Amino acid sequence: MKIYNTMSRSKEEFVPIKPGKVKLYACGPTVYNYFHIGNARAFLFFDVVRRYFEFRGMEVTYVQNITDIDDKIIAQAIEEGIPFSEVAAKYTFAFLEDAKRLGLKAPHFQPRATGVMPEIIALIHALQKSGHAYEADGDVYFATASISQYGSLSGKKVEEQLAGARVAENTKKRNAADFTLWKRAKAGEPEWDSPWGKGRPGWHSECVVMSRQYLGETFDIHGGGVDLVFPHHENEQAQAYALTGKPLANYWMHNGFLNIEGEKMSKSLNNFFTAREILAEYDAEVIRFFFLSKHYRSPIDFNRELIAESARALKNFHAAFKSVDFLQVQDSPSIGGYESAEREFNEAMDDDFNTAKAIAVLFELAHQAKSAELPMPERIAAAHMLYHLGGALGFFQSLEEPAQDINHLTEDLINLIISYRVSARTEKNWALSDKIRDDLKALGVILSDTKEGCTWTVET
Ligand SMILES: [Zn+2]
Secondary structure: OEEEEOOOOEEEEOOOOOOOEEEEEEOOOEOOOOOEHHHHHHHHHHHHHHHHHHHOOOEEEEEEOEEOOOHHHHHHHHHHOOOHHHHHHHHHHHHHHHHHHOOOOOOOEOOEHHHHHHHHHHHHHHHHHOOOEEEEOOEEEEOHHHOOOOOOOOOOOHHHHHHHHHOOOOOOOOOOOOEEEEEEOOOOOOOEOOOOOOEEEOHHHHHHHHHHHHHOOOEEEEEEEHHHHHHHHHHHHHHHHHHHOOOOEEEEEEEOOEEEOOEEOOOOOOOOOEHHHHHHHOOHHHHHHHHHOOOOOOOEEEOHHHHHHHHHHHHHHHHHHHOOOHHHHHHOOOOOOOHHHHHHHHHHHHEOOOHHHHHHHHHHHHHHHHOOOOOHHHHHHHHHHHHHHHHHOOOOHHHOOOOOOHHHHHHHHHHHHHHHHHHHHHOOOHHHHHHHHHHHHHOOEEEEEEOOEEEEEEOO
C-alpha cells in the first residue's frame, strides 16, 4: 500500500511500526463553534482511512482530539457572555451530534486538552529542562534554532518564517520563528497553575501530548487538513524531535482545501456553511459520496450541481439493491465471481486512497446487479460485492442493522458529558454543573456524586 507522505513529498510504501496494526491520529475540532463543511471533509476522509484499514483486517487505534481551550473559545465566550467551559461543552456536544449524523465512526479515543493539563505542563517542562524551550515573563517559547529539523515537514525555510513572523513582532522571543508553548494568563481568562505561574497551553503542545499518550512516542500516521501543515504540524513535530530525536509520526497525511462555487469559503464572502446546515439539506451519504468522488489531496469545489450529481449516483447504488432481494444480499455468503472487483477496488485504495477510482468499481457492480441479462444469483453476487466494498468507504449505513455499539456510544457520551460537569465543578461553575445534572435527569439519567467520583444510573 502506498501513501503520500507530506514529509517526503512523495508516495511511499506504507510500513506500519507493528505489522497488522495502525496507529492513527487526526486533529479534531476546536470547539468554539459548529464545524464547517471544510472541516467535515477532513473528519470524513480520516474516517475512511480508518475504515479501509479495518476492512483490510488491520487493527486500528484511531485517536481524534478535542481542543477545548483556545483563544477562539475565549473570544466566543466573551461574545456569547457565558463561561468558556460552557462554550466548549456546548460545541463539543454539537460536534459529537454532527459527527454522528455525518456517519463518522466514533474514534477509539477522543481526549480533550483540558483533561491532560498535568501531562501538557510536564511536556513543556521537559522541553525547557533540555534547553529546547525558554521562559520569558510567564510565557514559554519553543527555541526553533535548538533542533536541526525545524521546517522539514512544511518545507518552509526559517528565513521565510521570519518574514511572516516579523509582522507581529514579539520582543520576548529569541527568534521570530519561535512559537508559544505556554501563555501567561490575562485577567478573566481560564488559567492553570504551572512552574511559570498561571496560564494555559498553546495548541501545538496539546496535540503532541494527546497523540503520544494513546499511540506512543512515534506512531504511524498523523493527519489533518493541508492548512494544518504549517504551523501546527511543523510545531508538533518540532517538539517530538526535541524530546526524542525521532519524528512524532512516520507518515503525515493532509487532505486538500474545499472551495465554495470556485471561491475560498469565508464569512466575509457570505459563503460559509457549517456541516449542520448542509446536513439539514442533504443526506450524509450524499455528502460522503461527494467528498470521496474526488481524490483527497485535490482541492474540491462544493457546488450544488456536483452534490445533485452525487445524489443521483447514489440512487443508482440503492436501485441496484432494490432490483434484487436485498435480504439475500445481506445474508448470502460471498458468492464467487466478483473477486476481481474486490481486487480492483483494493488496488485503487492501496494507491494513496484513490476513492474516485474505487467508486468506479462500485458503479460497475451496480450496473451488473441491475442487469436483466444476468442470472439472478449472479446479480445478487454483484449486489453483495457492492454492499461489501461500499461498506469499506462508509456507504450504506442506512441499510445496516441498527448498530450494535449504539449502547456503547451512549455510555461514552454520558461519560463525556459527566467529564464536562467535573470541569465545571473544578471551575466552581455550579450553575452549569447543576444544569447538566438536571438536563440528564430529564432524560432519565440520574447522577450521584460519591467520594469516588460521579456515577450514573438510568431510570427505568
Ligand atoms: Zn492537532
